[in-house]
Amino acid sequence: xxxxxxxxxxxxxxxxxxxxxxxxxxxxxxxxxxxxxxxxxxxxxxxxxxxxxxxxxxxxxxxxxxxxxxxxxxxxxxxxxxxxxxxxxxxxxxxxxxxxxxxxxxxxxxxxxxxxxxxxxxxxxxxxxxxxxxxxxxxxxxxxxxxxxxxxxxxxxxxxxxxxxxxxxxxxxxxxxxxxxxxxxxxxxxxxxxxxxxxxxxxxxxxxxxxxxxxxxxxxxxxxxxxxxxxxxxxxxxxxxxxxxxxxxxxxxxxxxxxxxxxxxxxxxxxxxxxxxxxxxxxxxxxxxxxxxxxxxxxxxxxxxxxxxxxxxxxxxxxxxxxxxxxxxxxxxxxxxxxxxxxxxxxxxxxxxxxxxxxxxxxxxxxxx
Numbered sequence: 001x002x003x004x005x006x007x008x009x010x011x012x013x014x015x016x017x018x019x020x021x022x023x024x025x026x027x028x029x030x031x032x033x034x035x036x037x038x039x040x041x042x043x044x045x046x047x048x049x050x051x052x053x054x055x056x057x058x059x060x061x062x063x064x065x066x067x068x069x070x071x072x073x074x075x076x077x078x079x080x081x082x083x084x085x086x087x088x089x090x091x092x093x094x095x096x097x098x099x100x101x102x103x104x105x106x107x108x109x110x111x112x113x114x115x116x117x118x119x120x121x122x123x124x125x126x127x128x129x130x131x132x133x134x135x136x137x138x139x140x141x142x143x144x145x146x147x148x149x150x151x152x153x154x155x156x157x158x159x160x161x162x163x164x165x166x167x168x169x170x171x172x173x174x175x176x177x178x179x180x181x182x183x184x185x186x187x188x189x190x191x192x193x194x195x196x197x198x199x200x201x202x203x204x205x206x207x208x209x210x211x212x213x214x215x216x217x218x219x220x221x222x223x224x225x226x227x228x229x230x231x232x233x234x235x236x237x238x239x240x241x242x243x244x245x246x247x248x249x250x251x252x253x254x255x256x257x258x259x260x261x262x263x264x265x266x267x268x269x270x271x272x273x274x275x276x277x278x279x280x281x282x283x284x285x286x287x288x289x290x291x292x293x294x295x296x297x298x299x300x301x302x303x304x305x306x307x308x309x310x311x312x313x314x315x316x317x318x319x320x321x322x323x324x325x326x327x328x329x330x331x332x333x334x335x336x337x338x339x340x341x342x343x344x345x346x347x348x349x350x351x352x353x354x355x356x357x358x359x360x361x362x363x364x365x366x367x368x369x
Contacts, residue, residue: 008358010251011036017085018042019070019118021063024205025134027053028091029089029243031347032354034062041083042067043076044092049213055301056340058347071116077121087250088131093165096207097138100161111164112171119175122190130191130253131180132246137235137267137309138162139169148270148310150194151263169194169263182258191253194263197242198235198309201329203336204350205239211276216337217281219291223328225284225318226296230277235308236369237268238329240357241322248318264318267309272326282327286334323360 016033020026021042033040040063047054054060064083070092080088087327093111094100100107115133122128140149141156155170157163172194176182176304180190201212211227218225245266252260267273314320324332332353339349 002085002243007058007251008036010254011038011247014038014087015083015085016040017080017083017088019076019088019090019174020044020066021059022047022052023056023091023095024048024053024093024202024207025200025239025243027057027059027204027218027241028202028350029064029246029352030054030059031057031092032240032243032358033249035351035354038221040064040078041085042066043070043079045069049206049208051206053206053346053350056346057350059243061347070117071109073117073120073140076117077124080118080121081124084125084127086127086129087254088118088128089134089246089250089289090115090132091134093134094161095136096157096210097161097209100159100164101335105224108164108167111161114165114173114282115168119171119179123179128190129257130250131193132250132253133168133172133192133194134242134246135168135172135196135263136162136165137196137265137307139165139193139196140168140307142307148267148308149265150310151265151313157159164253169196176261180261182261185261189257191257191261193261195242195246195249195264195266195308196263197245197266198237198268198307200237200242201333202239203333203340203353204346211280212283212333215280219287219289225280225291225293227276227280227293228296230295231275233273233275233308234274235267236279236326236329237272237322238324238332238357240354241268241324243265243335244323244357245318245320248320249314252318253326260317264314265309265311266314266320268322270308272322273308274326283330283334284328300318324356 016038021030022044043066094107141154154353156216157166175191215225
């Protein structure tokens with residue numbers, strides 16, 4: 001099977017509860033679900049940046065949007081009970097490595113106990129069939145080796161963020177064994193899986209301490225982009241790549257139940273596991289207008305230097321694989337931010353990029369793309 005064949009018709013009329021819908025990934029997924037006709041209820045804090053994709057693309061216009069904190073178990077449970085979802089996708093998180101060093105309690109309370117609150121709300125709400133918990137490629141014990149991590153590799157995490165995501169995987173396993181056990185699926189009817197993805201990039205990300213947002217801000221100010229770790233290698237992918245994985249995983253859980261109640265990696269082609277220096281140089285070339293970068297020599301907290309995923313399981317079991325190579329992804333990001341700077345209708349523009357992705361085969365070339 002060549003790539004993912006997204007079944008948009010499956011989502012028509014489905015009741016979906018999405019946490020973290022005001023964030024970068026959550027906003028893209030909210031728009032995609034709206035485009036496919038799902039009835040979406042979102043639960044999240046206010047947008048984490050200003051500007052934000054959530055506000056710029058008018059994401060709230062096609063869904064029920066609830067402002068709330070997943071650390072407030074009662075509020076979360078009430079929202080899920082009112083929504084009566086069939087499918088739950090959990091994306092709310094404190095998602096920044098460097099922020100986690102300064103705010104470890106917030107990171108663990110959000111990423112671990114917030115997840116516990118979600119699972120308790122699922123237990124208390126009948127009718128939920130599929131739950132996808134989104135974690136991270138950083139949940140693995142990083143040995144800085146040359147090959148990709150598989151779903152059965154040891155969990156770990158050096159920093160509070162990465163470690164909290166490993167904890168989230170353990171919580172997922174514990175709740176699946178104890179309350180959503182695949183062997184007792186006929187009794188509870190809930191299929192629970194986790195999705196693990198790497199560094200996502202795309203238009204509309206204005207978060208602090210992220211490569212693309214830092215570059216957009218620097219270019220707007222007429223300054224060179226300051227890069228912390230030019231040789232660090234990350235599994236770069238457009239945000240729509242893992243989102244497509246979460247969607248097809250949720251569909252499999254809904255239609256086939258416990259057979260897919262496991263962890264799945266969603267990462268890019270191996271050729272797109274690129275050093276920071278490559279992606280920033282490629283982005284500067286695509287942007288033009290004299291865009292440039294320079295090394296930030298200030299002392300930095302520890303971050304992994306080499307990390308990529310083995311996605312063989314998702315390809316074999318879910319028939320999923322990435323569609324856009326990195327060069328094409330960068331061109332799409334530049335196009336998005338240029339359209340924004342020119343005052344375009346960014347809801348329409350973002351939906352058009354989603355449609356282009358959904359209708360595309362694997363494109364974008366290879367190493368030189």
